[in-house]
Amino acid sequence: MDLTKYQRLVLVNQYRILEKVDPERADQHEKTRKVFERGYEMAYDWRTDSIDEPVSQGECEFVFDVLDMFNELQRGYDQHNPEGIERREVEFPGFDTSVDEIGMLSWAEFAINELGRWGRVDIKGNDLDSHMPLREAYGRMLDAWAESEDKHNLSEQDLRRVLNARVHPEQR
Template sequence: MKLTKLDVKDRLILINQYKILSKLEPTEANYYKELIEILENGYEIFYSLLNQWIDEEMPRDKSRLVLDILDLYRALEDLKRKTKDDRLLKHFYGKFNGFDGNNESEYLSFTRFLIEVQGKFQEQKQYYYENDHLNSHCPMLDKYERMLATIKEKDIAIWQMNVEQALSILDS
């Protein structure tokens, strides 16, 4: 998100916020003073410094996709616990591998937020350190989308699936 124009009111509000922050965070005072000067003088070319730490919004469909993938892996963990089937336990995709930090960083970041900050999908914590904080180091999104497509095509209820259905999903 690129800031290019701010009206005087917005600039005044931000100036006041940065003045407060410079008092609350003395170690960052010089940084806030720089931002204040940019705003006071209207140096539009440097407005990008004001929001450089804010990411673009993640669309709902991408968030939903991550939730669907994690739901599938929650169901797989449940099935592995119930059946103790070696084919599931040893299958390369039988554990959640995360997302590629270079090419799927938006998905990786959201996944980490769900697990670390919101405390959801805690069954994935066991793989967290095993695979570099869920960084797969290779693109995984296409694989996960194929797995979800298999569920839809075969009309599999993931919470009632059997080992054979799970394997067909993992082998997609």
């Protein structure tokens, strides 16, 4: 991580303040301040490794779209109770903890638990870790959902089309 002297100065001042307002961890804040003050570049990442990589605007919007879709799938299921489709098939499985999906998993957890959005979406399992990558499957499902005449009032046919899109076309 490259930091300018000005950025380091800002961090040094922040950690000076933390030393005063957080006396229980003053020693840790002092060490961190010294890392930035003295310019020990190797240790910069040690002090910032608890900060997650950013989740892009596009990824955040994708997560919201996926959560919207699962909300509508569950409403459609409850409305039609379609034969041959089990309730668990419309439960939101989450995202994988892999590098490619961890940010989206974290954003989904934040949106549901901290922002209070999509609290009515049923989640498959105890958490939002799908234990397998699902981004591509969700993309296909969103495309199929977009074909619906009314995305917020799904027909039984819409439900089947969106759920079938989970499976890769080569595997059908």
